[in-house]
Amino acid sequence: MGEVFVELKGIKKAYEGVYALKGIDLALRKGEIHCLAGGNGCGKSTLIKTISGVHEPTAGEIYIDGQQMNHMKPLDAIEKGIQVIYQDFAVFPNLTVAENIALNTEIKDRTKVVSYKRMRELAGKAMAQIGADLNPDARLEDLSVAGKQMVALCRAIINNPKLLILDEPTTALTAKEVQKLWGVLRNLREQNIAILLVDHKFDEIRPLVDRLTILRNGEFVSSGLISEYGHVRFQKDMTGHDFSTEKYRPEPSDEPILSVEHISSKGNYEDISFALSKGDVLGITGLLGSGRNEIAEALFGLCPAESGKIVLHGKEVKLKSIKDAVKHEIGFVPEDRLTEGLFTALPITDNTVASSLKKYVRAFGLKSFEMGENTKTWMKRLGVVAVSKDVPVSSLSGGNAQKVVLGKWLNTNPKLLVLVGPSVGMDVGAKAEIHAILRDLAQTGVGVVMVTDDLSELVENCNRILIVKDHKIIKSSDNSLSKKEIEALLMGSDQKEEEA
């Protein structure tokens, strides 16, 4: 067991009288990977900012290397060997790998004249230390997210940190890249560096971290060795309530909502048929590039069918463009909701009414009172946590932003709601809330179609499942499938391909 490097005692932090942290204890040891988990808005970010000196706590004590810190500033924290890698990595897209890694050191050394040779050497050393292999002359904008992250890591490492903090490092990484990152972090642990990781995906952190601390609503919930946690306890501590992983099984209904008959679009999907009755939640899954997204997009006129027909509430509809889809009261929640589904700089109200503006038009201007009232109703119904309806969406957490996208479409009273990756990037609690909302919607007669990679999400929430492979439905089921069976179906055909 390593010695304690940073110790927090009873940390409280208030913003305008509201406590974001309500007395947190935390001990970070050298040579140990500590994971901080908690739902959106649990205080993780505030805690990180407190440790790194960005925020001064309202109450409580911070000890670094046994020494009590008062009025700590970011520079003090850096001098003590604390390095933070933020979610956006804070890198320079227009500069080279070597510059990105070495500039900080050059500034610290008060260099006036830049030596590219020295920067390359510095960068090479840092990359060797974490086992990264990047071209030092490549520009950051040409690197993948994982590459940028490696650069951010190198830049931190070059300062010989004693504590490395990573804020949700895996959000934009593929499973393989996560494994690589974990390898790097294990290596750093060997070098006796303390690591604090913010992550709320239990399966992901389980093989890596030594110790776990869970926060909820700014309060300390539990802390212990990772071996003391299992899925159930993790979820319970994260959200405060037990999640029954009860599968969604609506009463069978013979009231049809949607029927898709033999639609095809060359190169996108072939001969797709399925039907949806009242209460059904239909899930579509498949590997990337299998055509699963395109099928969902067909329902919103984004990837229109070239043949076949789509019947909505007993009437055949032509969905050749988004306009058609909107006319037929179909809502679409895209995967990349921040860029495609929301006007992040605008307030919640404007986003909520964005797809239903027609309702609010009057002779001159808009009925802003009604807009506000409707927004408030949806915020309440969907459980959007925000200071008010007037704050910009960019200030909301991922889960809350997703609820605003949902609210936007629900405000149009859709007959059919199509969602791609409805809970991507959300924590367990927010996921469960979104799922509950979708189930409720289905019960009230809205057709719900979701495309998802998350097999638990699929199995638990969809009573109808389509598995897409090579642009065709290879299996259509009314949920007699288990996760394992779906995996086998997805991978099985993969293996065949490899053999061929």
Place this chain on the structure above:
Amino acid sequence: MNRTKSKAFFTSNTMILVYVILAFSVVVALRQPAFLSPATPINLCRAGLFTFCFALCEMLVMITGGIDVSFPAIGCVSMYVPMVLYDRGILPDNGLYFVLVALLCGLIFGLLNGVLVSYLRIPSLIATLATSSIASGFLAFAFGVKDLTAMPTAFTKIYEMNLVTYTDPASGLSYPLTVLIFVPVVLAVVMALILRYTMGGRGLYAMGGNLSAARIVGFPVRRLQFTTYIVSGLITSLTAVMYVILMHNASTTALMGNEMLVIAACVVGGCSLSGGKGTIGGVLLGTLLITLVQNHLNMLGIDTRWQTLAVGIVLLFGVLMTSLQAGRGKGRV
């Protein structure tokens, strides 16, 4: 690796720009063999000298992520104020005093830009637009619109100093290349060295690439930005003095309307409107293309009235090139 590298080089924006310039020159030369005369580069140097100097200022600002539309107005103030003072006998017949007053004007308005943008955090377009209006408004209010031509004798001497003079054997016209061409050359070299090899220079690129990251890393972001606008103001006023020397004339609106041309030269030369990009070489090529188009459209038999349109098309081409390149980069990931 090597092959992709050389392929990347031949399809880089810079090389595309070179191809366009060559293609344009070939077309002009085919129609008008006179284009191949030594008079052409001399003319281009003369015509492009001001554009290039202004483009250097603009590039500095654009690298930091801003845009400057105030240099024509600042230039006008910097040439007209010392000119008036000289005309009224307040300034002695000494070129140095003239230059100092001009630089002072550039400094004052550069400071104003700097304060507005770096300390009051006003978006650079709005801030420099305001500075521009203030500067040209001040000129119109204080001095009216009279053109002035009287200037220190030293300036006349400089005007007569030429590196080479080419005399066309057919027409007997002479084409002198002014020694002032050294000013942009020296400026460009010094600037290139500063941008590439000093921490301050790298800081400009860093803040254009990611402002908050530049702050976190420890660059004195505000000071760098502030300095940029001051340097830009000073270079602008120096350019204005050269204008006076070479054109034998100063008016309150002499340089107005140049901003689009200069921004076009920068953008075509690879400066990004979102900041963090721009090289001296690129800006030189951009200036060359714009100047060529401006000066030689008539050689192609195209009416000079089409000039503005042509510059617009070139600008569009430049922006398109960068956005296509960006799209290509995206596709690679």
